[in-house]
Structures are given as structure tokens and as C-alpha cells.
Amino acid sequence: MAETTSYLPIEPTNFDLIVVGTGLPSSIIAAAASAAGKSVIHLDSNPFYGSHFSSLPLDDLTSFLHSQSQLLDPNLHIPPPQSNDTDEFIAVSLTTQRMYSEVEISSYSTEPLEQSRKFSIDLAGPRVFFCADSVVDLMLRLGVNQYMEFQSIEGSFVCDGDGKLWNVPDSRKAIFKDRSLGLTEKNQLMRFFKLVQEHLQAVGSVDGESGENKRISEEDLESPFVVFLEKMGFSPKLKSIILYAIAMTDYDQENVKVCKDAVKTKEGISRLALYHSSVGRFPNALGALIYPLHGQGELPQAFCRRAAVKGSLYVLRMAVIALHIDKASRSCKGVKLASGQELFSHQVILDPSFTVPSPVPNSPSGFLQDSSQIFGLRDVKGKVARGICITKTSLKADVINLLALYPPKSLYPEQVTSVRVLQLGSNLAVCPPGMFILYLSALCDNAIQGKNLLHAAINALFSAPVPGNAENSNTDQNENAEQVKPGLLWSVFYIQELIMGSCKSVSFTPMPDGNLNYSDVLDEAMKLFQKMYPHEEFFPETAQSDKLEDEVDLDVES
The missing domain is CATH 1.10.405.10 (Guanine Nucleotide Dissociation Inhibitor, domain 1)
Structure with a gap:
């Protein structure tokens, strides 16, 4: 964000749609709008694509989580709306709220940190594609799959409280x-x-x-x-x-x-x-599930490329600091950038971490007679506890990429939600050879419940690390154990808010949900697009869009 002042002025300054944040729903909407012939500018304060759906190197992931978890309360120190009698609009300062909390990072070996740039870690894992789900259908129809390659998830398992994995007969x-x-x-x-x-x-x-x-x-x-x-x-x-x-x-x-x-x-x-x-939709996929090489952050980037091909303009490292609200209509007319430039559009989409502040004292005279038209509420849908672990041993011998489930009550009697575990190996280009990344997630009502779920799963899956002796921590010393438990090299746990903004003047995209696939994310993107453009088709059919599954490259190694 410190580099915003080095940008040349953006031309033009008027667009049909301004999208702030390059998360997956935002990227899908931008691609759909550009396909409908709309002029789109897509902005992101981050130096990478994907926002809350990104895949990052290890160091960047920890930096992002720390920065996002240490944001100030959005209700504190809010600048008042600014106006000038000659202006037609009022600049309402935007704030960002904390979307991640209870971040716990543990390192038992220096090896992962020494190879930080060789990791591509999902911020919102675990997440996979069902071969027959609606997102895969859309990718094939649009040709977005040409920007991505996939591998199979080799097996699915159900876990018991002792860490034993049972095959899912599907x-x-x-x-x-x-x-x-x-x-x-x-x-x-x-x-x-x-x-x-x-x-x-x-x-x-x-x-x-x-x-x-x-x-x-x-x-x-x-x-x-x-x-x-x-x-x-x-x-x-x-x-x-x-x-x-x-x-x-x-x-x-x-x-x-x-x-x-x-x-x-x-x-x-x-x-x-x-x-x-x-199961069996693609001849070279081993089961029902596939995963993209280099991480799920490839998906929003693929839709961004699709939008760019259709004429959308992209600017990273560019923060949006205010909305322009028309004095007469009380509708949003555009945004103000950290560079000082102003961009104008009747349609604005914001990343879910933004908050449009409530009316404050000393607002300009006559401002916000009907504040409900501008200031929105936060639609809080709960929380999801997420964990990321790095190890050198697979949970299941001879299986590299797998999905495992802890059903309710399998870890302890009070467990009311499932815990999902996705293990990925280096053949997916997400970690160095000889290592594995494991993603865990569980829906929860509060941080205590979420952390209890993740810690119980970790205790069942992994052997206790020996401080200062990571090499010896990779095996469980119980000689009677049927399956040797992996030892942890590194881990992080955090609580993510499930929030979507609600505001009449602008639209908000949702945070990543707790689902394993992307169907609900696509549904939300479609709803937002249809709300903004009720008379436009969501990705209209074209003669060139009839791309079927024989053209998809899953790149499954035999």
C-alpha cells in the first residue's frame, strides 16, 4: 500500500463498475460484467490476487494474518464525512474490520521457514472441486480451465477418535x-x-x-x-x-x-x-474430487484473466479510502483512492472486510436524512475455525492427497460439527518435496469452541512434537500403533468471521464460507450480479463457449 503514490493517474475515470478486492466472488462478478460489455476497474490494496481466497508463501501468510487480526475496532476513530458546499457529493471514509482472530502460530522446526517461498498456502482451506459441480461447469463453458491445471484427491476417509482412517466407499x-x-x-x-x-x-x-x-x-x-x-x-x-x-x-x-x-x-x-x-466424470481423475496446482488462489486469478481479456482494468497495491455519496440521491457515485484520485461509477462492490461507518456527530448539514440508504449492517453468520499444519509424513501410507472427516462426537461427546482435513503434497506444487500441508476447518459459534475442535483433531492426528528435536518428532513411539502418526513441523490456527455486508448504496461480497466446495460462493456471485444488472445474462452463451470436459487438463500423473 505504501507504493500507491508511485502510480500514474488512472484513465479513464468513469466506469460502469468499480470492484474493490480480488476475492473469488468479486473476480467472478467482474468477469461476468465485462462479458456483458460493462467497463470494469478492479482494485486491490494487496500486492497479490485473491484477497481472502488467496494462496500465499509461508512468510506472506503469517504477515497477512497478523495484519488482519490486529486491525482496530472499526467503530473507533472514524473520520467524519467530508463535504464542500460546491461539491455534489460527500466523501464517507471507509474502515476495515478484523476478519481473523485468535491467531496461534507454532514452529517446531526451521525447515519450513527456510523454504517459505516454496509454499503456496491457501488462506481459506480446506477447499476442493467436485468434478461435476457448478463451478467446474462454468469454468469449462468459459474456457477458464485453460489457466489452471488439476490433480486428483486420491482418497476420502472417515476418522475415529484414535486417528485411524477408514475408507469412504463412494x-x-x-x-x-x-x-x-x-x-x-x-x-x-x-x-x-x-x-x-x-x-x-x-x-x-x-x-x-x-x-x-x-x-x-x-x-x-x-x-x-x-x-x-x-x-x-x-x-x-x-x-x-x-x-x-x-x-x-x-x-x-x-x-x-x-x-x-x-x-x-x-x-x-x-x-x-x-x-x-x-466419480468418473473425467477419465484421468481418480475419484470425485480435484484440486488446482499451485493452490486455490489460482481460481480468482483465472477469472481475473478472463475479465482482463474482455477489457477490465486491474490495479494492485491501490487502497480505496472513501466512498462518494451523492448529496441529492444519497446513492454511491464512486470512490476515492489512497493516491488521491477519484473514480466514478453508479455500481461499487466492496471486499467484505470493509465497513461503511454509521452516521457520526457533526456531519455536514442536511446529510443523511435517510441514513438507511447509505449505511449498512453486518450480516454475521457465525465463524469458522481454520488450521494449517506442515509435516513430513502422510496421514495414510502411499496416499499423497487425501480428504479426511471427523464426524460429530467422534473426537469428544460435545463435538457438534464435523472437522474436515485436507492433506496435499508436493505433486500439487504447494510445498517443497518431502513435505505435506494439511488444512483443517470446522464451523463454530465462538473461538473457544473452534479451538477445542481443531486442537482435538490435531491431538488425534499427530504425535506430540519434541521441542528442539523436530527430526525425532516425526514418529509416534508407540510400537503397537497401526499407523505411525506424523509429527508437526509448523502450524497455525485462527478464527475467521463469516460475514457479508449489507448496504443499499454499495454491494459487499461474502467471506469464504465453511463449505468444502465453491457452489455457494458462485450462487452469491450470481445473486449480486443479478441485483446490479437484472436485465443482463450471467455469462451469456456464445458459439465459442461450448467447451466440454474433453478439453479440461487435469494433469493427473499415472
């Missing part, structure tokens, strides 16, 4: 090969997956009557998914696999007192359909 082939399942359990799963497949085929059938008897009843579809699974006679183990490792539910579905998102059978079936349609 296909017929996987069910037959799974030695941990009994014959009865295998038959139950096969019949269940067949029932789901027949139901989906019947729903999509042109001849509705012929498939009516194969549909799941409306009563069952509207019942809780966990009740339907109990009706099918599944054991607690199989229910847990289906609910938390395939349908990817977050909250304890069997405890109505703590479950904030009870999934109905209809939605559960839809999630199963996404998972199963992802």
Missing part, C-alpha cells in the same frame, strides 16, 4: 474392495445407491408415470435425511459415512438441539447425486 468398485465392511453392510450400500440412482432417473424421466414406482416418496423426501437412513436400516458407521463424508453435512444431524442445518432427504439425495456424478 462407488460400486470401492464398496467391493473395502475390507472394513461386512457383507451385510456392502449389500445395504449397494441397494441404497441403486435406489438413489433409480429415483434420480425417474425424476428426470420424460415419461413420469413409468418411473413413478421407483421414486422415493414425497413424505420421505421431506423427512430428515438421518431419519430416512435409519429407516433403511444403516448402522451408525454407515450413517456417519453417508451423512458427513459423502453428503458433507456440517452439524450433528441426530441432535435436533444443536443442529443448525438439518438436511432433508431431498437435499441429501441431491448431495449424493453430485458426489456420484463426480
Whole structure:
């Protein structure tokens, strides 16, 4: 940000859309607006793309977390709106609020820090792509995939409290090969997956009557998914696999007192359909999940490149310090940059860390007679606890990239949400050879609950590090252990706010959510775009946009 004064003036100064922050939703909207023929300028105070969806070297990640977690309370020391009698607008100073807290960094070896620039660490992990999800479809249609390469996530597992990993049988082939399942359990799963497949085929059938008897009843579809699974006679183990490792539910579905998102059978079936349609979609993908080389920060950059090709203008290291509010209409007319330059547009999108301050004393005369048109509220949706660990040993022998789940109550009786763990290796170009990055996340109501979830998972997954002796900390000394537990080289834990701003004059993009995939992020971007441009199509179809999966490069090593 200190380099903003070195920039030449931006030309032109009038745009159809000003976007502040290069996070994924902002980047998608900028690309969609440019595809609709709008003039767009995209600004970011950071020296990198991605904002809260970025992938950073180790040193840069810790610096970003520290800087973001030490921001002042946005309600303190707010400059009053500034006006001049000859001006047509009022400059309302923007503030930024703290989006990360409770940052805990532990280093047990100097090795990761010595190779900091060889890491590309996701700020909002764990996150992956389902091969058949809506974001992949959009990337293929737009050709955005040409800017990215992918690798498979080789396996999915469910963890128990002792750190043991059980395979997730997510296909017929996987069910037959799974030695941990009994014959009865295998038959139950096969019949269940067949029932789901027949139901989906019947729903999509042109001849509705012929498939009516194969549909799941409306009563069952509207019942809780966990009740339907109990009706099918599944054991607690199989229910847990289906609910938390395939349908990817977050909250304890069997405890109505703590479950904030009870999934109905209809939605559960839809999630199963996404998972199963992802398996085998791409011939060179090993399972349902893929991940981009160099980290998830490649995704917002890919949409930024798409927008730039269509004429969008990009300026990094440029902070926005104020909004211009029209005195007469009380609508936003543009922004003021840290360089002192003013840019104008009737549409402005802000990064979620910005706060438009509430009215303050001594405002200019007649200002904000209807302040609700300008000043917004913060839509607080909870928190997500995130952790990043670096180790030299895989959680599962002979598996490099994997996803693991701790279902509710698997770590301790009071655990009410799942803990997700994504392990990535150097074949994804995210860490030096011989090391692994592990991302952990869990939804939580407060920092104490979040840290308890992450620490319990860490204790189950890793052996206790020996201070000053990192080399010896890579193995569990218990000779009877079936799987040697990795030792930690480095770790960080932090609490991220799940916040989205709400303001009539400007739009805010959301923070990264607690989901594993990007579907909700894309949905929010579409809603914001349609709110701003109700008569424009979101990425209109073109003759050149019919790019199918045979053109995607997953770059899976055999």
C-alpha cells in the first residue's frame, strides 16, 4: 500500500463498475460484467490476487494474518464525512474490520521457514472441486480451465477418535474392495445407491408415470435425511459415512438441539447425486474430487484473466479510502483512492472486510436524512475455525492427497460439527518435496469452541512434537500403533468471521464460507450480479463457449 503514490493517474475515470478486492466472488462478478460489455476497474490494496481466497508463501501468510487480526475496532476513530458546499457529493471514509482472530502460530522446526517461498498456502482451506459441480461447469463453458491445471484427491476417509482412517466407499468398485465392511453392510450400500440412482432417473424421466414406482416418496423426501437412513436400516458407521463424508453435512444431524442445518432427504439425495456424478466424470481423475496446482488462489486469478481479456482494468497495491455519496440521491457515485484520485461509477462492490461507518456527530448539514440508504449492517453468520499444519509424513501410507472427516462426537461427546482435513503434497506444487500441508476447518459459534475442535483433531492426528528435536518428532513411539502418526513441523490456527455486508448504496461480497466446495460462493456471485444488472445474462452463451470436459487438463500423473 505504501507504493500507491508511485502510480500514474488512472484513465479513464468513469466506469460502469468499480470492484474493490480480488476475492473469488468479486473476480467472478467482474468477469461476468465485462462479458456483458460493462467497463470494469478492479482494485486491490494487496500486492497479490485473491484477497481472502488467496494462496500465499509461508512468510506472506503469517504477515497477512497478523495484519488482519490486529486491525482496530472499526467503530473507533472514524473520520467524519467530508463535504464542500460546491461539491455534489460527500466523501464517507471507509474502515476495515478484523476478519481473523485468535491467531496461534507454532514452529517446531526451521525447515519450513527456510523454504517459505516454496509454499503456496491457501488462506481459506480446506477447499476442493467436485468434478461435476457448478463451478467446474462454468469454468469449462468459459474456457477458464485453460489457466489452471488439476490433480486428483486420491482418497476420502472417515476418522475415529484414535486417528485411524477408514475408507469412504463412494462407488460400486470401492464398496467391493473395502475390507472394513461386512457383507451385510456392502449389500445395504449397494441397494441404497441403486435406489438413489433409480429415483434420480425417474425424476428426470420424460415419461413420469413409468418411473413413478421407483421414486422415493414425497413424505420421505421431506423427512430428515438421518431419519430416512435409519429407516433403511444403516448402522451408525454407515450413517456417519453417508451423512458427513459423502453428503458433507456440517452439524450433528441426530441432535435436533444443536443442529443448525438439518438436511432433508431431498437435499441429501441431491448431495449424493453430485458426489456420484463426480466419480468418473473425467477419465484421468481418480475419484470425485480435484484440486488446482499451485493452490486455490489460482481460481480468482483465472477469472481475473478472463475479465482482463474482455477489457477490465486491474490495479494492485491501490487502497480505496472513501466512498462518494451523492448529496441529492444519497446513492454511491464512486470512490476515492489512497493516491488521491477519484473514480466514478453508479455500481461499487466492496471486499467484505470493509465497513461503511454509521452516521457520526457533526456531519455536514442536511446529510443523511435517510441514513438507511447509505449505511449498512453486518450480516454475521457465525465463524469458522481454520488450521494449517506442515509435516513430513502422510496421514495414510502411499496416499499423497487425501480428504479426511471427523464426524460429530467422534473426537469428544460435545463435538457438534464435523472437522474436515485436507492433506496435499508436493505433486500439487504447494510445498517443497518431502513435505505435506494439511488444512483443517470446522464451523463454530465462538473461538473457544473452534479451538477445542481443531486442537482435538490435531491431538488425534499427530504425535506430540519434541521441542528442539523436530527430526525425532516425526514418529509416534508407540510400537503397537497401526499407523505411525506424523509429527508437526509448523502450524497455525485462527478464527475467521463469516460475514457479508449489507448496504443499499454499495454491494459487499461474502467471506469464504465453511463449505468444502465453491457452489455457494458462485450462487452469491450470481445473486449480486443479478441485483446490479437484472436485465443482463450471467455469462451469456456464445458459439465459442461450448467447451466440454474433453478439453479440461487435469494433469493427473499415472
